[in-house]
Amino acid sequence: MRSIRFHGRGGQGAKTASRIVGTAAFLEGLTAQDSPLYGAERRGAPVSASTRISREPIRERGLITRPDLIVIADESLIGDPTARVLDGLSERTVVFVNAALPSEQARDQFRIPGRVTTLDLTDMTLRQFGKPVALSAPLGAVACRLLGLKAESLKAAITGELADLGLPETVIEGNLALAASCYDAVPVVPVEEMAGTPPAPVSLWTPVYEPPTLGSARISASANSPLRETGGWRTFRPVLVPDKCNGCWLCFVYCPDGVISMTKDDLPLIDYDHCKGCQICVQECPTKALVAEREQEGAGTWRAK
Amino acid sequence: MTWQRETFKKIKQIPREEHVLPGTSLCAGCGGLEALRLAAKVLGDDVVYVNAAGCFTMLAAYPFTPFKGSWLYTTMGSAPAGAQGVRDALDVLIAKGRLPKRDDLKVVVLGGDGSTYDMALSSTSGAIYRGLDFYYFCYDNEAYGNTGVQLSAATPYGARTTTSPCSLQHPAGTIQEKKDIFEIWRAHKPPYIATVAPRYPLDLAEKFARAATFTGPKLFLALSACPTGWLYDPGETPEVAKLAVETGLWPLKEAINGAVTHTYIPKRKPVEEYLKLQGRFRHLFEPTKQEEAIRHIQERVDAYWRQVNV
Ligand SMILES: Cc1ncc(C[n+]2csc(CCOP(=O)(O)OP(=O)(O)O)c2C)c(N)n1
Ligand code: SF4
Numbered sequence: 073m074r075s076i077r078f079h080g081r082g083g084q085g086a087k088t089a090s091r092i093v094g095t096a097a098f099l100e101g102l103t104a105q106d107s108p109l110y111g112a113e114r115r116g117a118p119v120s121a122s123t124r125i126s127r128e129p130i131r132e133r134g135l136i137t138r139p140d141l142i143v144i145a146d147e148s149l150i151g152d153p154t155a156r157v158l159d160g161l162s163e164r165t166v167v168f169v170n171a172a173l174p175s176e177q178a179r180d181q182f183r184i185p186g187r188v189t190t191l192d193l194t195d196m197t198l199r200q201f202g203k204p205v206a207l208s209a210p211l212g213a214v215a216c217r218l219l220g221l222k223a224e225s226l227k228a229a230i231t232g233e234l235a236d237l238g239l240p241e242t243v244i245e246g247n248l249a250l251a252a253s254c255y256d257a258v259p260v261v262p263v264e265e266m267a268g269t270p271p272a273p274v275s276l277w278t279p280v281y282e283p284p285t286l287g288s289a290r291i292s293a294s295a296n297s298p299l300r301e302t303g304g305w306r307t308f309r310p311v312l313v314p315d316k317c318n319g320c321w322l323c324f325v326y327c328p329d330g331v332i333s334m335t336k337d338d339l340p341l342i343d344y345d346h347c348k349g350c351q352i353c354v355q356e357c358p359t360k361a362l363v364a365e366r367e368q369e370g371a372g373t374w375r376a377k
Numbered sequence: 378m379t380w381q382r383e384t385f386k387k388i389k390q391i392p393r394e395e396h397v398l399p400g401t402s403l404c405a406g407c408g409g410l411e412a413l414r415l416a417a418k419v420l421g422d423d424v425v426y427v428n429a430a431g432c433f434t435m436l437a438a439y440p441f442t443p444f445k446g447s448w449l450y451t452t453m454g455s456a457p458a459g460a461q462g463v464r465d466a467l468d469v470l471i472a473k474g475r476l477p478k479r480d481d482l483k484v485v486v487l488g489g490d491g492s493t494y495d496m497a498l499s500s501t502s503g504a505i506y507r508g509l510d511f512y513y514f515c516y517d518n519e520a521y522g523n524t525g526v527q528l529s530a531a532t533p534y535g536a537r538t539t540t541s542p543c544s545l546q547h548p549a550g551t552i553q554e555k556k557d558i559f560e561i562w563r564a565h566k567p568p569y570i571a572t573v574a575p576r577y578p579l580d581l582a583e584k585f586a587r588a589a590t591f592t593g594p595k596l597f598l599a600l601s602a603c604p605t606g607w608l609y610d611p612g613e614t615p616e617v618a619k620l621a622v623e624t625g626l627w628p629l630k631e632a633i634n635g636a637v638t639h640t641y642i643p644k645r646k647p648v649e650e651y652l653k654l655q656g657r658f659r660h661l662f663e664p665t666k667q668e669e670a671i672r673h674i675q676e677r678v679d680a681y682w683r684q685v686n687v
């Protein structure tokens with residue numbers, strides 16, 4: 073059996089990538105299991121999905137605690153303690169990181185003890201579609217290659233899974249072309265199966281229960297949500313071209329998160345610690361004074377302080 | 378007779394102060410948050426929010442809250458009952474002289490459409506019947522969003538959800554019509570009901586200002602374009618949310634003691650323009666266009682506006 077854990081941000085396609093790998097393995101006659109970790113978190117917040125593939129019946133269930141392969145859709149997750157992307161890693165684990173850095177450099181920079189391989193899927197996807205879209209197909213392609221699954225199975229799996237999501241044929245074709253190049257381009261580090269009997273599963277997170285007499289969780293603070301920064305959610309940031317701004321207030325009025333305020337001179341001031349990069353302001357601006365700029369090194373440029 | 382705004386005439390009258398602070402984990406581009414933020418600019422900080430389970434539960438995810446005031450979390454079916462308890466407690470404190478009248482708080486229910494149209498319907502009916510002095514703010518994203526987009530009684534005909542997929546038996550996806558909750562509320566004759574849409578911020582703000590002049594139940598239905606559930610890019614929220622109103626699908630109106638006024642009369646673009654922007658309706662256009670289903674949606678809107686006396 074081989075165990076694969078996908079990590080991404082909601083909307084990046086980790087869940088569908090996990091399905092693609094499961095389906096591709098199934099098409100090759102293997103037994104497959106895949107399940108996203110359901111949380112109440114949202115688009116942009118850390119998510120994970122677990123896939124197991126095997127020639128034998130799979131008896132293990134639940135979150136993968138000892139992964140053979142970890143696929144990381146967004147390098148900014150490595151520094152995010154809540155995402156726990158490297159949990160359960162050993163020197164034998166293969167870690168794929170979607171990053172522009174070569175494997176060796178990524179290994180050092182992110183201090184990953186496992187065997188690391190990288191490819192800039194974000195850039196390849198931008199080049200294919202001209203805008204940021206979910207990375208499900210590229211992530212699935214990379215995982216299939218590292219696991220030694222065939223290109224035809226990958227192709228059939230992507231077609232099926234993306235059609236299930238109701239994506240139009242043109243988009244599916246774009247994804248197939250993109251997946252094929254990712255499949256070919258990723259530097260291969262073969263994923264070996266964990267040998268021997270697995271040790272008792274470790275619990276990743278132990279919930280703390282209070283006796284019901286204490287009542288339910290209570291937040292005694294007020295208006296403290298800004299302590300939680302959401303700037304890392306962005307792939308694109310809105311940037312002001314001050315000369316073009318006519319001070320109309322529309323960006324300020326329409327920002328769902330209230331991260332734009334107007335200065336005394338009626339110029340928008342953007343709070344990049346919290347801007348989630350939804351681009352509503354860019355769309356609303358009547359004079360095109362707000363432009364979308366890609367975050368320099370992928371979504372990870374912004375770091376929590 | 379055209380509807381006149383008294384308080385909010387220009388965009389620069391929208392208050393600068395923020396009452397729903399950033400840092401919540403609602404999706405980038407959430408139309409529900411957009412609507413709540415604007416409403417809160419009129420409601421202010423002296424509010425107790427009573428929040429039914431749903432996406433808005435993520436507003437105050439332990440240990441963080443975006444509000445200066447209080448927030449209480451209830452089950453999906455019981456937020457109006459929770460509001461009754463909070464209102465009663467405030468009234469008792471005031472009556473006993475332990476809370477000065479000037480420190481009184483507004484009680485505001487936040488509920489998704491799953492709560493509002495389905496699970497909390499009886500609780501809401503009871504609260505209106507008892508004349509509870511509260512606000513009800515339904516952010517309507519037309520599905521059970523928080524649990525991964527399942528069909529609710531607010532999901533419109535022809536939309537695809539995870540529990541009403543496009544299938545051989547039902548190629549249009551959802552076969553039910555959206556429940557007319559506005560009319561169900563109106564049958565109770567509360568002092569104030571309004572529909573709002575965050576793309577029409579002055580209309581929205583004005584309605585909250587007007588509601589403040591009434592004692593008793595004040596209920597709001599807010600169009601909440603949802604990139605995650607409706608399947609479009611967050612940046613397209615403006616376009617989608619605007620077309621919902623401009624096609625006539627989301628009428629902007631109010632009802633004072635049951636008497637209805639439409640506050641904005643759209644020129645009514647074809648519904649197709651709205652539908653084709655969203656992945657949840659894509660099966661109506663691809664691989665083959667479902668003319669019948671699209672016509673059905675158009676005819677329902679036409680029929681609605683025919684009976685509106687404008
Ligand atoms: C009685 C009950 N059933 C199911 C749930 C699980 N649940 C939590 S949030 C949610 C979705 C609520 O949908 P809606 O009211 O439309 O709000 P949204 O999530 O769309 O914001 C569900 C089904 C619950 N909390 N209570
Ligand atoms: S799922 Fe929709 S309604 Fe819920 S937080 Fe996301 S955008 Fe808002």
Ligand SMILES: [Mg+2]
Pocket residue numbers: 431489490491516517518519520521522523529
């Ligand atoms: Mg809903």
